[in-house]
Amino acid sequence: MAVNRKHAEADFVVIGGGLMGSCLAWGLARQGLRVCVLDEGDIALRASRANFALVWVQGKGLGFPAYTAWTKAAAAAWPRLAAELNADTGIDVYLDQPGGFTLCLSDRELQANVDALKRLHDQPGAVAHPYEVLDHAQTKARLPAIGPEVTGSIYCPLDGHVNSLRLFRALHAAFTARGIDYRADHAVETIEPHGGAFLLKGSWGEVRAPKVVLAAGLGNARLAPMVGLDAPMKSSRGQIIVTEKAAPFLRYPVVTVRQTDEGGVMIGDSEEANGANLVTDHGISSVMADRAVRMFPQLAELNVVRTWAAFRVMTLDGAPVYEQSPAYPGAFMAMAHSGVTLAPQHAYDLAEAMSAGALPGELAVFSTRRFHVSAGA
Numbered sequence: 001m002a003v004n005r006k007h008a009e010a011d012f013v014v015i016g017g018g019l020m021g022s023c024l025a026w027g028l029a030r031q032g033l034r035v036c037v038l039d040e041g042d043i044a045l046r047a048s049r050a051n052f053a054l055v056w057v058q059g060k061g062l063g064f065p066a067y068t069a070w071t072k073a074a075a076a077a078w079p080r081l082a083a084e085l086n087a088d089t090g091i092d093v094y095l096d097q098p099g100g101f102t103l104c105l106s107d108r109e110l111q112a113n114v115d116a117l118k119r120l121h122d123q124p125g126a127v128a129h130p131y132e133v134l135d136h137a138q139t140k141a142r143l144p145a146i147g148p149e150v151t152g153s154i155y156c157p158l159d160g161h162v163n164s165l166r167l168f169r170a171l172h173a174a175f176t177a178r179g180i181d182y183r184a185d186h187a188v189e190t191i192e193p194h195g196g197a198f199l200l201k202g203s204w205g206e207v208r209a210p211k212v213v214l215a216a217g218l219g220n221a222r223l224a225p226m227v228g229l230d231a232p233m234k235s236s237r238g239q240i241i242v243t244e245k246a247a248p249f250l251r252y253p254v255v256t257v258r259q260t261d262e263g264g265v266m267i268g269d270s271e272e273a274n275g276a277n278l279v280t281d282h283g284i285s286s287v288m289a290d291r292a293v294r295m296f297p298q299l300a301e302l303n304v305v306r307t308w309a310a311f312r313v314m315t316l317d318g319a320p321v322y323e324q325s326p327a328y329p330g331a332f333m334a335m336a337h338s339g340v341t342l343a344p345q346h347a348y349d350l351a352e353a354m355s356a357g358a359l360p361g362e363l364a365v366f367s368t369r370r371f372h373v374s375a376g377a
């Protein structure tokens, strides 16, 4: 039955119930605010149900040192988020932060990765993150299952992973615990700023709220201009392969291969700039599978049980975008590719800044103004 509520009893309406919207909604509600989440239906495109689940610091922030700092802070805050979600819901999200590896299959590949990390650490204003460059023998000492073709690796002790589907479930279960008004099948079609508030409309009716957060992932591109913002994004498709469950053999996550808490091995993720649809490309899957088997030969014995493709919420430079509309204060926008990694930053720092009504300096650097400057240069 269509719901038609003219007046929201919410301080904030969050558009989008993916990881971004869910973290923000939970973060706003834990400050005592009344929050309503308007989300599309279950079959809508969602990166939040399709990701690789890494909590990853290694290599983040080339060209954008503030992003390295933000990501490091997220990794450090993850145990708090996991504990607080567990306290709210009883759900364990299986956070594991033993450090993570980038495995290389040639000396050239290893050198390219080392060079990229050196550039990251040499850039003006660089924020360092710890890492070690390991040869084959040193890598094998920590990852005994690697094959002979692995020439070396980079290890960063800050990296880790979670069970991302459990994270998503925990956030939605926490909606109930925190009294968040979650409405599925409530796609927002229009946002009309009116006298310091916002009227949100869809085929289900309309809702008015003094503050609105655009956390609709790729949907932000259409919604942003309605509140005087823009949400520039580029197309980025990723594919993932999942195997049947296996006995634990992989103590650490690798940037393209990880064993989940349930035993399945995830292989991914590809980066395709021009993916037109979500049909998996077997050519790409075979390259991913071939590389994974060269890294861990025992994977050749496992059956693949699932593959999928998904679009990332990819900004022009890969770093997150957080912004309050200068034209319509009270309208915020948030989008990020690394929504798993950055979940604590969204639930705590960003939600607190939004409730305070202003994004402070360390968040203001993530506004879309950075794209306007480079476009004008």
Ligand SMILES: Cc1cc2nc3c(=O)[nH]c(=O)nc-3n(C[C@H](O)[C@H](O)[C@H](O)COP(=O)(O)OP(=O)(O)OC[C@H]3O[C@@H](n4cnc5c(N)ncnc54)[C@H](O)[C@@H]3O)c2cc1C
Binding pocket: 015, 016, 017, 018, 019, 020, 021, 022, 038, 039, 040, 041, 044, 045, 046, 047, 048, 049, 050, 051, 052, 053, 054, 055, 056, 186, 187, 188, 189, 215, 216, 217, 218, 219, 220, 223, 237, 238, 239, 240, 269, 310, 311, 312, 313, 334, 335, 336, 337, 338, 339, 340, 341, 342
């Ligand atoms: C293949 C792949 C691998 C990834 N791996 C990692 C990783 O290892 N680590 C990591 O940190 N991140 C990873 N990510 C990124 C991470 O998944 C995303 O950053 C995160 O899911 C983005 O969440 P979101 O809520 O912004 O977007 P989404 O999940 O897309 O959610 C947006 C929500 O808004 C809703 N919506 C859209 N339009 C409207 C509207 N008009 N009205 C109401 N609702 C609307 C949608 O239905 C959806 O529910 C990966 C992503 C992909 C695709």
